[in-house]
Amino acid sequence: MSTLGKPTLHYLNDSASHRVLWALEELGVEYNLVLHQRIKGRSPPELFKTHPLGKSPQLVLATGRVLIESSNVIKYLLDTYDTEGKFRGDGVRNDAIREDELSDLVSSSMNGIMGTGVIFLALAHASPFFARPIMNGIWKGLRSAFFDAEVEKFLSYLDDQLKGQEFLMGALPGRPDFLLTFVYDNFEQRKLIKTPSNYPLVQEWSKRCKARPAWQRSMEKGNGYDCSTLGF
Known part of the structure; x- marks a missing residue:
């Protein structure tokens, strides 16, 4: 320093x-x-x-x-x-390529889906009261046609990536873990996950992150x- x-x-x-x-x-x-x-x-x-x-x-x-x-x-x-x-991981399963791949997945693909949800929620919130049913209807249709399936796809993949280890980069949080917290917290706290219990390893991962002294x-x-x- x-x-x-x-x-x-x-x-x-x-x-x-x-x-x-x-x-x-x-x-x-x-x-x-x-x-x-x-x-x-x-x-x-x-x-x-x-x-x-x-x-x-x-x-x-x-x-x-x-x-x-x-x-x-x-x-x-x-x-x-x-x-x-x-x-940075153990260099075997959790190597530099995995770090970059999962970091890009979170900060690009997942962040884009999250942004779509946040924008529609904000638009519905900011709309005049007489227009809110229309905006909510559009949002409901979008969730049914596209959004929920995309969220499910990403979270299912991450649940699989967490099998056998506590964090995405192994025994300690790494760059993908740091990045994922904000995206996952948006999904969870804004109720953008249709069935959160379908992703138990991701749920446990989130609790594990927030229990760390550094997080506190x-x-x-x-x-x-x-x-x-x-x-x-």
């Missing part, structure tokens, strides 16, 4: 930045934390001062370089601070974390 300096995490409440905060705690990194609150569900102006996209998480390195996108930020943290490879510390430092709100 003395040669790198402390990075600074710009953390937006109830957002994907929580998984980066958890990763920092797991890795035991010394860091600065700047807490930001949403304004009407959106990023505050302060986040645009450090990066033109105003996204969170933002990890500002001691050099002044600003890193964005959760998968990229977590990869940097593991590459930089996990010098013993504790969170991240909850305290981030002032809680709730994905059930309709803000983005």
Whole structure:
């Protein structure tokens, strides 16, 4: 740390930045934390001062370089601070290819499906009362025709990937685990999983993540974390 300096995490409440905060705690990194609150569900102006996209998480390195996108930020943290490879898997089943594959699955494919659900819920919530039945009807049709089957496909796959191990990368959480928490919590807390009990290993995985001391510390430092709100 003395040669790198402390990075600074710009953390937006109830957002994907929580998984980066958890990763920092797991890795035991010394860091600065700047807490930001949403304004009407959106990023505050302060986040645009450090990066033109105003996204969170933002990890500002001691050099002044600003890193964005959760998968990229977590990869940097593991590459930089996990010098013993504790969170990178055993190199056999849980190797670098698996890490990249599952990380991309979560941050691209699953995140896209999650975003669809969140957008429709937000639209229904924001619609005038007379239009809500129409929006809810469209959303119900979309779930029946497409959404629920896609969620089931992904969660069934992850349930299979967790067989015989506690986390997606083995005995300790790795990049796919850090990334999945936000996506799964959105599915679960917004009631976007038709039958959660169909995925017992994923449910146990989620409980295991949240029981870790590093997760508990991240909850305290981030002032809680709730994905059930309709803000983005």
